[in-house]
Amino acid sequence: MTIKSRKVGNSIVLTVPDGFKLPVGIDFEPSIDDHGNLIYKRVASETLEPTDVENIHEFMDRFQPLMEKLKDQ
Numbered sequence: 596m597t598i599k600s601r602k603v604g605n606s607i608v609l610t611v612p613d614g615f616k617l618p619v620g621i622d623f624e625p626s627i628d629d630h631g632n633l634i635y636k637r638v639a640s641e642t643l644e645p646t647d648v649e650n651i652h653e654f655m656d657r658f659q660p661l662m663e664k665l666k667d668q
Contacts, residue, residue, distance in 0.1 A: 609633070628659070 600607050611617050622638035636655060639648045 634659075 596612060598610050598612070600609055602608070623635040624638055626634045626636070628634060636652065639651065643651075
């Protein structure tokens with residue numbers, strides 16, 4: 596599946612396919628890696644402690660290269 600970025604006002608928008616079943620109103624933290632790939636990390640709910648959120652981000656950042664390598668296999 597391929598989606599195309601589009602301009603809306605002063606922003607660039609990417610559409611999330613309906614098949615992803617993503618609820619409306621979910622917060623994400625965007626980032627971009629060294630290869631220009633956009634990464635959207637779901638912001639944890641308020642029930643998590645800040646240290647838990649930090650640990651999750653550290654885990655994802657640590658294993659991102661491995662996940663990138665495995666996704667194409």
